[in-house]
Every structure is written in structure tokens, then in C-alpha cells.
Amino acid sequence: MKGFVLGLIAVTAVTLSARQTFRSSAEAVRLDVLVTDGRKPIAGLTAKDFEVRDLGAMQQVRVEPALAAVDVILTLDVSDSLSSTALAALKTAARQVIGLLAPADRIQIVTFNHLVALRSPLDSSRAASLAALDDLVPGGGTALRDAVFTALMSVPAPAEDRRTVQLVLSDGDDSASWLGDEPVRAALRRSPVVVYALAPNAPMFGPVFVPTLPVPTPNGVRAGRTMSPNMEVSIERSGGALDSGFLRDAARDTGGRGLYVDKPEATAAVFRQVLEEFRQRYLVTYTPSSDAKGWHPVAVSVNGHRGATVFARSGYFKD
Amino acid sequence: MATAARFEADYDLKVRDTRRLEIAAVMLLDAAGTLFMSKDPWSIEKHALAGGIVNRLTALGQRTRAVRNWYMAEAALLEGGRDFRTHRSQLADARSLFPNDAGLLMASGSGLETEGKNLDDAAAFYRASLAIESGNVECRIRLARVLFRIGDAAGSLAELEQMPAPRDERLAYLRELFRASALAALKRTPDSEKQFVAALAWTSQAPYLGLAESMAARGDDAGARRVIAKQLAANVDEEPWAAYLRGQWRYFAVLLDEARQALK
Numbered sequence: 140m141k142g143f144v145l146g147l148i149a150v151t152a153v154t155l156s157a158r159q160t161f162r163s164s165a166e167a168v169r170l171d172v173l174v175t176d177g178r179k180p181i182a183g184l185t186a187k188d189f190e191v192r193d194l195g196a197m198q199q200v201r202v203e204p205a206l207a208a209v210d211v212i213l214t215l216d217v218s219d220s221l222s223s224t225a226l227a228a229l230k231t232a233a234r235q236v237i238g239l240l241a242p243a244d245r246i247q248i249v250t251f252n253h254l255v256a257l258r259s260p261l262d263s264s265r266a267a268s269l270a271a272l273d274d275l276v277p278g279g280g281t282a283l284r285d286a287v288f289t290a291l292m293s294v295p296a297p298a299e300d301r302r303t304v305q306l307v308l309s310d311g312d313d314s315a316s317w318l319g320d321e322p323v324r325a326a327l328r329r330s331p332v333v334v335y336a337l338a339p340n341a342p343m344f345g346p347v348f349v350p351t352l353p354v355p356t357p358n359g360v361r362a363g364r365t366m367s368p369n370m371e372v373s374i375e376r377s378g379g380a381l382d383s384g385f386l387r388d389a390a391r392d393t394g395g396r397g398l399y400v401d402k403p404e405a406t407a408a409v410f411r412q413v414l415e416e417f418r419q420r421y422l423v424t425y426t427p428s429s430d431a432k433g434w435h436p437v438a439v440s441v442n443g444h445r446g447a448t449v450f451a452r453s454g455y456f457k458d
Numbered sequence: 459m460a461t462a463a464r465f466e467a468d469y470d471l472k473v474r475d476t477r478r479l480e481i482a483a484v485m486l487l488d489a490a491g492t493l494f495m496s497k498d499p500w501s502i503e504k505h506a507l508a509g510g511i512v513n514r515l516t517a518l519g520q521r522t523r524a525v526r527n528w529y530m531a532e533a534a535l536l537e538g539g540r541d542f543r544t545h546r547s548q549l550a551d552a553r554s555l556f557p558n559d560a561g562l563l564m565a566s567g568s569g570l571e572t573e574g575k576n577l578d579d580a581a582a583f584y585r586a587s588l589a590i591e592s593g594n595v596e597c598r599i600r601l602a603r604v605l606f607r608i609g610d611a612a613g614s615l616a617e618l619e620q621m622p623a624p625r626d627e628r629l630a631y632l633r634e635l636f637r638a639s640a641l642a643a644l645k646r647t648p649d650s651e652k653q654f655v656a657a658l659a660w661t662s663q664a665p666y667l668g669l670a671e672s673m674a675a676r677g678d679d680a681g682a683r684r685v686i687a688k689q690l691a692a693n694v695d696e697e698p699w700a701a702y703l704r705g706q707w708r709y710f711a712v713l714l715d716e717a718r719q720a721l722k
Contacts, residue, residue: 253700254663257690280700285667292670292686296679315700317635317664322671329674458677 166430166457168193170423171205171302171333171394173416173450174441180419181447189423192438198425205420207302208243210261211236212332214290216309218252221277225339228403229308230272232410236306237268239414247294248272251286252279253315261294280315283307287389288323291330303332304395304417306410311338311386320385327392329456333420334395335413336386339403394451423451432457476515477721480524483511484717487528491535491710505535509548516555526556527717531710533565538707542573563587564597565706571604572705580604595624603636603702611643628698631660635699638668647672661692664699 170191174181186202213233217226237246248258248271258271290305297303327334390397396416400409427435436454441447486508493501509532515525529552536545549566556562567583570576584601588594598621606614618637624630638653651672657665666689674682701708 253697254694255690280703282663282697282700285663288667288671289686289689292674292679292683293690295683315697315703317667317699318671322675326671326674329679 167424167426168435168437168455169331170437170439170451171331171420172423172439173394173396173420174444175448175450176444177446177448180416181441181444182419184421184441184444188441188443189421190440190442191423191425193425193427194429194431194435196428198428200423200425202421202423205302205418205422207300207422208241208245209414209417210294210297210301210303211240211244211246211414212261212290212294212303212305213246213248214286214305214307214309215248215250215275216252216281216283216286216307217250217275217277218281218310218314219278220281220310220312222403223277225403225406226275226277228406230275232308232407233272234269235407236410236414237265239411240265247290249286249290249293250275251282251289252277253282254279255282255286255289257293281309281313282315282317283309283311283313284316284318284320284323284385286316287334287385288318288326291326291332294332297331302417304413305332305334305393306337306413307334307386307389308337308339308400308406309386311336311384313385320388323385324388324392327389328452328454330393332393333417334389334393335417336390336395336397337400337406337409337413338384338386338397339400339406392453394453396450427457430457474518476518476520476522479511479515479518480520480522480528480721483508483515483528484524484531484714484721486511487531487535487717488714491531491714494535494539501539505532508532516551521555523720524717526552526559526562527713527720529556530561530565530706531713531717533562533569534706534708534710534713537565537569537572537705538710540572542569542575545569545573558590560587560591560594560597563590564594564600567597567604568600568705571600571607572703574607577604577608581608595621595626595629599624599629599632599636602633602640606636606640606643611640615640615644627660628701631657631662631698632702634659635664635668638665642668642672647676660698661694662697662699663689663694664697666692 174184184202186200189200189202191198191200213236215229215233221229233248240246245261246268247261248268250256250258259268263271287305287307294303387397398409398413400406423439429435434454434456437452439449439451441449486504490501490504490508493504512525512528529548533545533549536548546569549562549569552562553559553566563583564587567580567587570580570583581601581604584597584604587597588601591597598617602614602617605617615637618633618640621633624633634653634657638650638657641650641653651669654665654669654672666685670682670685670689673685706713
């Protein structure tokens, strides 16, 4: 089990929802937590099911279903490595996500190749968001880290009555970012946004040349090799979950999940799964027993549910 | 028998007209590049044929400008294709045929830099190239960037600050950008942020990102968000940094043209 964090929220006698009230002048930590049985979310958990350690110390927690309105940041790779089939599937999936939003939910669409573009801002109408998907054309390199950071910083800090999920679809092969892994991961760790990273398998993307032909040189003939304009598939595959790379780390840091999309046609189903899953998470809130500044590692576990897997942030910064 | 002779036999390549061979090699490399850009695997076949012809030319003792320029264009193509193993071996051959060639030395360093391995060797190639042709602005900028990546931010900054201002506006932009990152690595945050702002004169993406990341890292999330809002509103349509990461590939057409010119 891996623990993950959310951010610190300053609370001043604010009622977050009909069921959630914080003490006045307290600084509470709110964790956005998913618990699964390995396949699907486990519902009906209460505070007594959770064990939360902050800086190693057990915390008194309050738990409630995450019912707040959702802001979705769709962050879509439209680089040269995206095939036309994958692009069509991507548009279908994105349209489906828009259709699944509740009235109070909002969506922002960001696309990227080597440049990051805001296609429709968070407060757009559904019609504007749908229209933003019409003119997507694949091309260019892949600035994945730049895109994740830009998308993260392009929305306001989440209000206390909202939750934000950044849904990133990319092959994970970053060929053009200015920012490195660490600065972007640091920004994610400071943010309450949850990242779900979806990585299509290689066939969704452009052809990778098969190395078969000999390459002659003045010193003889050497084996041929792959020539691919943009991509080297860098993400390993294992049981549908990303097990390496920036996307995996970004999801892990924020308490989200990294998933593979086996084929273009499955994109819509995976998007739907993610959105439904995001609505079945828990908000675990506590006032930390230590007010030490700096990084607070947090470990979240669930008692009495054998095989339960917990997705939550790994810690938070206290300034 | 993996030898040049076998390749010649395979392709019935017994021609001794070196001019025709040079023309054929350049034409085939041109075709390989065009096919590569359209992701057509036949690019490999064309490249193989072109390489075989150059192989024949060098076996015949050809050390012409056309052959040298062919190697330069080929290196750009191989860098674009991220075929670094062939890039290294082909340029090793080219350097043995054309020793002390500043362009081939720089191309050798560029391949290593783009691959991200043996950066010390990349720096050595750049230094060797600059020792022959000190006025090569891109080579000096690349040397500075490699020094930064090695961890020598002070050395990187010194190279960038001592060099004359580049006339090429893209190189001028990269110089500003790299100065900013070197200053950031040296923990000179205010200077670094000023430098990122200076790099914004080009209106590209990386300086906004560098500035926003710096602000976020020091806790100014609101400031970072304002910078990103400006970035998204700027309608950036070019990022020289992304082209820089492709090494010499962006010069493939120019280098191929130089090979053609050498045939005239």
C-alpha cells in the first residue's frame, strides 16, 4: 500500500458540505482517498476503517464520501505520435466525459505537442468544450511535463467545495519539455489536484520502424535499427497499471492512478471508469497532531478489508 | 562476410564513376530523409543504399567536399531518427576520413548530447570543434548547455556570458534561456527570474514555464498562475528549445543542400 497526500486547507468555520464542518481557525488536512478491492472501489467505509499516520503519528480522522462538484482538467497529447485512429477515439472519449459531467461540474481542455494550448477554459459552456475538440490535428513533439505543469497552474487553486482531477492521456515519451520531472512533481505534491494518467499502448501511436535492414558503413555492414521520429515507448506494461515513468509518478504523488489503454476503442471506457471512480473516493480530514514545517509524509491504510488497495497522496508540505 | 565487398556484390555496385556515385548517394539520402519524415520504413533501405555508395566512394579514395557534406547530412538524419549507435560509428568513420573538421566534431558532440549519454565526451567534442572554429555560436551554446547538464552551472554561465551576442534570434533566445537555468542552478533566483523575463522577448513557452516554476517553488503559486495565464494567452507558435532537442536534425535540409552544392 502506498500513502499519498492532498494539501493543507486553511479552515475558518466553513461548512464544506452539509455533512462536513471544520473547527474554527484550525488547519486541517484533507486527503482525497480511493480504496479498491483490486478491481473496483469499496463503498461504505467510515472513519473507523481508516488508519492515517502523519509524520508517523496516528491521527483522528473524519471520513465522508467525496460528493463535492468536480473540476476535470483534460490534458491530451496530440503530438505527431498520435495515430488518426487514436485521435478519433480520443475525441469520442473526451466528448463522453463532457456528457458525464454533473451540472455543477466543470471541464477544462488542454492539448499539447511540443507546445501547450488551452482549448477551452474551466468556465466554458459544454458546447464550447465540445467544439474545442473538433479541430485537433496531431503533430509535433511531446512536452508532457510542461503540459502537466501548465494545466495544473492554469486552473485556480481548488475551492474547498470542489475537487479537481487532472486526466492526462499521453504515450509518456517526453521529447520536448523544458521542465524536468522533479519540479513538476514538486508542484503536484503541493497541489490538491489528483492526477489520473492514461497511457495508450504503442499501437495507438504512429508506426515504430522495424529494424531489419543492414546498414552499410565503410567498415562493413551493421545491423539495421529503429528509426522513429519522435517516440521511444518508455513505459513498461504490467497488468494494466503504469509501473514506471513520469506519468506513473505523477499519479502516485497525487493519489491518482496510472492506467493503460489497450486499444483506441477502449479510451472512452477508461475515461468513464476514471470519472466514475473519482466520484467514489473518500475525503479523509484531520487536524495534524504536529505543526512541524516542511514535508509531512502520510500513510493511509484500511483495516478489516483484506486485499484493499489505497490510493492517496504520499504527504504534503506545511509552510 | 559482412564487408563492403559483400555489400557491393549484393547491390552489383561496381561503378567507378565517382561523380555519379556522389550524385546517387546524395539523392538517396534525400529520399531517405523524405521517407523518414513521412514515417515510411523504406527510409532505412534508401539510407542503406546511400551508405553503400559512400562506402564505395571512400574505398576508391574519395575525400571530397561532397562526401564530407554527405556525412554531415547523414548525421543529422540519424540524430532525427534517434539512431545514436549508427550516428556514433558513422561519425567516427567520417572523422577518420576528415580529421580536424570542426563541423564533424560538433555533429559528434550533438549526437551525444541529444542521446543524453557521455556528456563529458560531448563537451570534449564541442571544445575540439571550438578550438578550430571559435566563432561557432551554436557550438558554444551547446557546450554551455552540456556543462549545465553535467552539473557545472558556473562553467555554463561563464561560456554564455563570455560569448558575443548571437545574430541568429533563435540562438539569442536559447542563450537567454540557458543563462536563466544556469542562474537558477546557482541559486541566484532573482537573477534567474529576470533572465527568464528577458527570454520572453522571443515569445515562446519555455521562459514562462521556467519563471512560473521558479515562483511556485518559492511558494508564490498565485504569481505562477498569473505567468501561466500569460503563457496560454500568448499564442506561442514556435519553441526553439524543442527544435534544439532534436540536435542537428533541424538542419538536415540545409546540410543536404550543401552536399548538393558540393556536386556542382
